[in-house]
Amino acid sequence: MxxxxxxxxxxxxxxxxxxxxxxxxxxxxxxxxxxxxxxxxxxxxxxxxxxxxxxxxxxxxxxxxxxxxxxxxxxxxxxxxxxxxxxxxxxxxxxxxxxxxxxxxxxxxxxxxxxxxxxxxxxxxxxxxxxxxxxxxxxxxxxxxxxxxxxxxxxxxxxxxxxxxxxxxxxxxxxxxxxxxxxxxxxxxxxxxxxxxxxxxxxxxxxxxxxxxxxxxIDTVLFKPLEKSVIWRKLNLSASKKLILFAGANTSDPRKGFIYFKQALEKIGLLSSEIEVMVLGKANPKAMDTFPLPVHYLGKISDPAKMVDAYNAADMIVVPSLEDNLPNTIMEAMSCGTPAVGFATGGIPEMIDHQINGYIALQGSAQSLAEGIEWLLNDENNARMSENARAKVLETYAxxxxxxxxxxxxxxxxxxx
CATH class of the missing domain: 3.40.50.2000 (Glycogen Phosphorylase B;)
Structure with missing residues (x-):
């Protein structure tokens, strides 16, 4: 035993x-x-x-x-x-x-x-x-x-x-x-x-x-791709917007790099009218008031089915951790077919294969993070990355x-x- x-x-x-x-x-x-x-x-x-x-x-x-x-x-x-x-x-x-x-x-x-x-x-x-x-x-x-x-x-x-x-x-x-x-x-x-x-x-x-x-x-039967349009209606999200997800246990933890996420979105500029943000995890909702884009604050979710919905609703997940081992959030998102953008730190580059199933940004660079987000917002790149993200999880983390x-x-x- x-x-x-x-x-x-x-x-x-x-x-x-x-x-x-x-x-x-x-x-x-x-x-x-x-x-x-x-x-x-x-x-x-x-x-x-x-x-x-x-x-x-x-x-x-x-x-x-x-x-x-x-x-x-x-x-x-x-x-x-x-x-x-x-x-x-x-x-x-x-x-x-x-x-x-x-x-x-x-x-x-x-x-x-x-x-x-x-x-x-x-x-x-x-x-x-x-x-x-x-x-x-x-x-x-x-x-x-x-x-x-x-x-x-x-x-x-x-x-x-x-x-x-x-x-x-x-x-x-x-x-x-x-x-x-x-x-x-x-x-x-x-x-x-x-x-x-x-x-x-x-x-x-x-x-x-x-x-x-x-x-x-990860349980790849539970964490799997779903029909996005169904999830958008369920969560009352706009089908005409690109949705970017930040998921972290605590957004106030400097190690999670939330400040770089905010700075990166401020740099995107021309595309900003097409983008909305989802934040999953423990956070101060008032901190979202100064955010450069509209925010859907989902709070802390422990129900796996609701987590699957959140990952499927997003076009990408952004994980700007400054130190991390093998983040569950990246694995969960990729298992749902949602590609990831993250810094080249810890085990993150082992999960995200650059421009194959996501995008690896230079550590601590909000500009590089913004470039990765913009690159993934391209519809052609996103669809291809989505398939590759799911495949990586099935081959490695099942x-x-x-x-x-x-x-x-x-x-x-x-x-x-």
């Missing part, structure tokens, strides 16, 4: 990716279980770590304790959730599902779900460990994305996320602790993008640990393809016990 561990169930990119892999494995007849802090919606094989009111309060206390530990040390509020000290977490080493598991598969385990001590106890059980990395935290001294800092290549210290960076600060201490608990652990580190796997192979903490790249997967790769990995680890 494979036990997946994820703080979140259907919240955030990592939680969604973990749940999708769990479902894909079940469809491939793999005995799979997913243990999360709190189940978002009942589904087969997904269990709560918090099964009653007391355990739910304890989970909240762990989250608060974790944040309070970091609060006095953070540089400012902008990095509050960008660094995880992993000081507070649950000890699940004696949990029945952990004891029954043949393979323990870690996903995103921060924010009070598991601590470094929790990991140490799990690793001490001697079971094969697979860890799917959804950001850089596994091989840094605490940051989820390094924002250009490369100290993780040698040894973290003088961390730029801290109010008082020092030689032996908490990033140094976490780095040392990780080094200690990673030693002699039978573990495989899996990165959804080749970009992240390349960093794993260079990072001082993980260079000697078995690693490879296996992408996240459930059966990804599940098969993980099955081979599990079997390899178990056969070497």
């Amino acid at each position: 494979v036990l997946h561990l994820s703080n979140f169930h259907l919240e955030g990119g990592a939680g969604v990716a973990a749940a999708r892999l769990h479902r894909a494995l079940l469809k491939s007849n793999v005995e799979s279980t997913l243990l999360v802090s709190q189940v978002t919606a009942n589904e087969p094989g997904v269990s709560n770590l918090s099964n009653n009111a007391l355990q739910t309060k304890k989970a909240l206390a762990r989250f608060i304790g974790e944040r309070l530990y970091f609060y006095p040390q953070e540089k400012d509020a902008s990095v509050r959730f960008a660094f995880s000290p992993a000081e507070v977490g649950a000890d699940i080493s004696n949990h029945p599902l952990v004891q029954q598991a043949d393979v323990i598969h870690l996903h995103w385990i921060n924010f009070g779900f598991l601590s470094l001590d929790s990991l140490d106890k799990l690793f001490s059980l001697g079971k094969p460990i697979v860890w799917t990395l959804h950001d850089m935290w596994t091989f840094t001294g605490g940051c989820h994305y390094s924002r250009g800092c490369e100290k993780f290549l040698t040894h973290c210290h003088y961390c730029p996320y801290l109010a008082k960076p020092e030689e032996y600060d908490i990033s140094f201490q976490q780095f040392e602790r990780k080094q200690e608990i990673y030693n002699n652990t039978k573990m495989a580190l899996i990165s959804p993008s080749q970009w992240l796997d390349n960093l794993v192979k260079k990072a001082a903490l993980t260079a000697d640990i078995t690693s490879s790249s296996i992408p996240n997967c 459930e059966s393809i990804v599940a098969s790769q993980y099955q081979q990995l599990y079997q390899s680890l178990l056969s070497h016990e």
